[in-house]
Amino acid sequence: MSVQDRIQLVGVNRLFNKTQVLHDVSFTVPPAQIYGLLGPSGSGKTTIVKLIAGIDQATSGDVFVLGNRMPKLSVLSNIGYMAQSDALYHELTAEDNLIFFASLFGLKSAHRKQRIKEVMELVDLSSHLHKRVSLFSGGMKRRLSLAIALLHEPSILILDEPTVGIDPLLRQSIWSKLEGLSKQGTTILITTHVMDEAAKCDRLGMIRNGRLIAEGTPQQLQEQTGADSLEGVFIHYGGADL
Numbered sequence: 752m753s754v755q756d757r758i759q760l761v762g763v764n765r766l767f768n769k770t771q772v773l774h775d776v777s778f779t780v781p782p783a784q785i786y787g788l789l790g791p792s793g794s795g796k797t798t799i800v801k802l803i804a805g806i807d808q809a810t811s812g813d814v815f816v817l818g819n820r821m822p823k824l825s826v827l828s829n830i831g832y833m834a835q836s837d838a839l840y841h842e843l844t845a846e847d848n849l850i851f852f853a854s855l856f857g858l859k860s861a862h863r864k865q866r867i868k869e870v871m872e873l874v875d876l877s878s879h880l881h882k883r884v885s886l887f888s889g890g891m892k893r894r895l896s897l898a899i900a901l902l903h904e905p906s907i908l909i910l911d912e913p914t915v916g917i918d919p920l921l922r923q924s925i926w927s928k929l930e931g932l933s934k935q936g937t938t939i940l941i942t943t944h945v946m947d948e949a950a951k952c953d954r955l956g957m958i959r960n961g962r963l964i965a966e967g968t969p970q971q972l973q974e975q976t977g978a979d980s981l982e983g984v985f986i987h988y989g990g991a992d993l
């Protein structure tokens with residue numbers, strides 16, 4: 752292990768009652784990488800990201816973020832987490848939601864105003880700042896959740912299927928912003944089912960039945976499997992008899 756690694760899982764197991772959903776999962780994410788977790792529905796991706804985000808605890812094995820064993824409260828201010836289901840206050844406006852989360856992150860008022868402006872521009876929602884969230888479409892809610900995850904400029908960004916319900920044009924623009932953040936040093940862990948998003952990751956971990964069954968750059972995975980596309984890689988590992 753390198754002390755440089757921003758995220759590290761070592762032999763992680765997670766059982767719910769007697770059902771084991773993660774088996775001996777180990778991987779590391781160095782600084783400023785975009786690491787994608789790819790796997791079929793129910794394979795364990797969300798369970799992994801919850802352990803890294805510090806909202807769930809491994810049954811055995813270790814999860815480290817920025818060198819700290821998780822869960823650890825003091826690390827949470829360095830993490831931006833966008834869950835699969837949106838945690839928004841629907842009766843409040845987008846701005847009030849942002850102000851609420853900004854105060855949780857301890858952002859002071861002048862800086863808070865500036866950050867709210869920046870993140871709403873980033874997700875292309877500036878003109879909806881004063882609209883009640885109950886009037887937002889599903890895609891707009893996803894974008895607002897992403898804006899909230901980015902508010903406090905976290906050095907670790909954990910995104911659980913962030914672009915579900917977002918149209919291809921905006922998806923492209925969000926990805927170029929994520930690539931920009933990564934170039935500036937943000938470490939990003941993302942789960943996705945979308946192959947063109949997986950192709951944009953620096954490194955991919957293929958999850959199946961709670962196991963990390965392959966890892967590498969998108970190109971390495973294609974070479975290893977002889978597939979001519981990432982879809983082919985996904986099908987190769989999805990169909991493997993393990």
Ligand SMILES: Nc1ncnc2c1ncn2[C@@H]1O[C@H](COP(=O)(O)OP(=O)(O)OP(=O)(O)O)[C@@H](O)[C@H]1O
Nearest residue numbers: 767770772790791792793794795796797798799835
């Ligand atoms: N709190 C829980 N109690 C019991 N079982 C759970 C719990 N959370 C997750 N599981 C089970 O763990 C397995 C992995 O679920 P998880 O949500 O991590 O998969 P996923 O790969 O994120 O799926 P999707 O792509 O559909 O979101 C599933 O079988 C799920 O039913």
